[in-house]
Amino acid sequence: MTAIASGPDLHSVARLTELADYVIPFALRAACDLRIADHLADGPRSVADLAAATGTRPRALLRVLRALAARGVFTEGPPETFALTALAEPLRSDHPRSLREAYPLITADVQAWGHLDHSLRTGRAAFDEAHNVDYWTHMQRHPADGARFDASQRAVSRREIKALLPAYDWGSFRTVVDVGGGNGTFLAALLAEYPHLSGVLFDQPHVVSSSGPVLAERGVSDRCTVLGGDFRTEVPAGGDGYVIKRALYDLDDPGAEEVLRAIRAAIRPDGRLLVIEPVVEPGDEFDWGKLYDVLLMVMRGGGSRSREELTALFGRTGFRLERVLRPKGLPIVEARPI
Structure with a gap:
């Protein structure tokens, strides 16, 4: 005993x-x-x-x-x-x-955490239970909250960019399509670093509408096309590099499959897809992806995936996982069309 x-x-x-x-x-x-x-x-x-x-x-x-x-x-x-x-x-x-700006105190978010037990019992977003509407619809209906969320994402992106730009051979692309690219913070930094690149910024119309000053500040407006739409149904075609940064993990598997199939229909045969988001691993080692996993469950119903889960997800949507790069910060998951 x-x-x-x-x-x-x-x-x-x-x-x-x-x-x-x-x-x-x-x-x-x-x-x-x-x-x-x-x-x-x-x-x-x-x-x-x-x-x-x-x-x-x-x-x-x-x-x-x-x-x-x-x-x-x-x-x-x-x-x-x-x-x-x-x-x-x-x-x-x-x-x-x-x-x-990375740490706003948004009342709607706090209220969602009070319904964590709902996510644990059902596997669905606590935010929806607290507000009777999904996260993105709430942000669209409440512009003040949406602006604070966007500002928090810009602050996080500035930190991530410093690690991501030197971690991959971005110069090997000709046209990069940023799917779910928000206001263009990441794509603008990428185009500024590589003057030969052209870019396509693609997200919901009300999201990309704020991209003008971001692109202008970096001096890349003339090399970036801005398009609005729904990336679950169709994305701009013809790019040899497609980036989806911290967006796929917002979605459950059926939603993620819709996005990946849309990208698969648009990407060039020799193109590469880069998914930039946490990749969780089992065990006790600390990983920010494990915290993001819970955050996403509560707020939006998505979650971080393991390498094995991403491999299966890619396989079902016409991609092959090539490698997972782990710079300081977010991993870069590279996949190619099959």
């Missing part, structure tokens, strides 16, 4: 308490929305000044900042006066790897 420990495992208790805490995640997101790090960019400021600058109550803001400072995000020097820490620096809007 296994002996029962005579006392509690204090380390485990402390660690579980830390993992179960949702005070810091919510407080951090609120601080991002309030641009606290921006207000501290020029040096320490009192809570009274910060509250006046952010339209908050000094006592309430003090409580939030002290909680964050206890975790190393900001620091309290003189009482009720706060400054940036190294951990808080990337929360500045002007930081080269800024994450300020």
